[in-house]
Amino acid sequence: MRRYDKKNVSRIALAMAVCIILSGCAGNVPFSEKEQEKRKEVTSATETLGLEEDFSYERKREKPHVQVDQLGYLPKSTKTAVFQGEELPETFQVIEKESGVCVYEGEIRLQEEAEEGISTGYGNFTELEEKGSYYIKCDKIGCSYYFDIGRDIYQKKAGELGAVIEEMQQAEGGAGQEKEMRETADICETVGYLLITYEMYPELMLRIWESESAGTEEEGGRGDKFFRMLRRETDQLLSLQEEKTGGIYQYAGTVPGGGIGEEATAAFAGTMAKYGYLYQQYDPDYADTCLKAAAKAWRYLDGAQGIPVRGQQEESGGAFTGRFYAASELYRASNEVSYHNYMLQNQEVMMHQKEDFYLLMAKATYLSTKRSVDHALCGQMMDSLIKEAGRIAEVSKDGLFLVKDEDTDVILWDMTVMSLANYAIMNYEYVSVIEHHVHYLMGRNKEAEFLPGNPTGEEAAKMLLLLSVVEAESRIIEESEAGLEEGD
DSSP, rough: OOOOOGHHHHHHHHHHHHHHHTTTTTTTTOOOOOHHHHHHHOOOOOOOSSOOOOOOOOOOOOOOOOOSSSBBBBSSSSSSSEEEEEOSSSSEEEEEEEOOEEEEEEEEEOSSSOOOOOEEEEEOOTOOOOOEEEEEEETTEEEEEEEEOOOTHOOOOOOOHHHHHHHHHHHTTTTSOOOOEEEHHHHHHHHHHHHHHHHHHHHHHHHHHHGGGGGOOGOOOHHHHHHHHHHHHHHHHHHOOTTHHHHHHHHSSSSSSEOOHHHHHHHHHHHHHHHHHHTTTOOHHHHHHHHHHHHHHHHHHHHHHHOTTTOHHHHHHHHHHHHHHHHHHHHHHHHHHHHOOOOOTTTHHHTTTTHHHHHHHHHHHHHHHHOOOOHHHHOOOHHHHHHHOOOHHHHHHSSSTSOOOOOOOHHHHHHHHHHHHHHHHHHHHHHHHHHHHHHHTTOSSOOOOOOSSSSOOOHHHHHHHHHOOOOOOHHHHHHHHHHHHHHH
């Protein structure tokens, strides 16, 4: 592998430009997403000779055979490109976008078996850390899309995802507007993802919502802006609580609907308790309102159907598992022993329940609380989390794009598990797996496109969690290396 010094750019830029024109890359020059869309349009006028023009055909979207994270790579991160074709070359080059100069050359490691006549190879260019815009070029199969290397690429993407979340809130209706009906559990899940991300990696979330688009300085400090954004959702959730019983309506809208639901009530109790606990330093009165509403919802659950016997839990779904989410959050926020006792008395059933969002959040909170805990239960929770993370990490190695599953929903869920497991034990292997999946979602996939294409608010919240993990790990590496240099 060879890395090239860019000091000689002025002397060899012209020569490299000629080489590019004459190479196999000439018909496949890198292009951005906007340029790609333009290629879909038919712009040439045709002579009809009196016949009607037929525009029923559609030009197929060109896809490169060299797949990269189109968003880009952090300077200190692992950088891998995926090459696919009937015949692959032995080497690849990383080309600087503006000058056309090769700045890095590496070898392509072939996969042993070809799939449907298409071979897959991998090229590593981790050593290239210099900030800039690049593309990958090689013989026989052409070029990749452009990509950047830079310190703030994930921060920018995180800001875009934050904007998606706020746009979704506005589209769903504000004061005086008709609100689209949404499942209460879905609202709670989105808020839950944002809160767990803030709890684990607050700096990125605060940077996103310190911009002018998120609020003015009169509204409060950086953290307050983030929580004020969430208050649009928590205010709506509070409006869904039935005054008499404390139960929560299943659907949110101009008029709450669907009747009172146990899953909605459990999700509400856990989410509002988590919000109230984290928001106390900014607005104690509102935080107290949220905590009281969560406790009231718990009293409704306490009088509803009890614990199903083992083997029937899955039939109850979130209506059952949500109780553990609510109990763990309320125990941490209030230190009332009744919530803890609920978890201890039903721990056997809880640990044999199929993992879902509520159980995962319950475990994350219980493992991180400063309250008195049962160490045996903590050990069981940790073991189950690490076992599942290890399984995901192991099977991911066999994927063509270094991912376990190519379904976006599955990826977002599996990487949520990996993220919480990494937060619990700080395992570099877990971060590497998460990073590979982020690269897949950001364009290093067979369709060479961003996934999900038009994210919902919930999907954007999940993506923020993954980007936060990668961003935080990168900063740890940079600080560690800086400390070593100072020591020298």
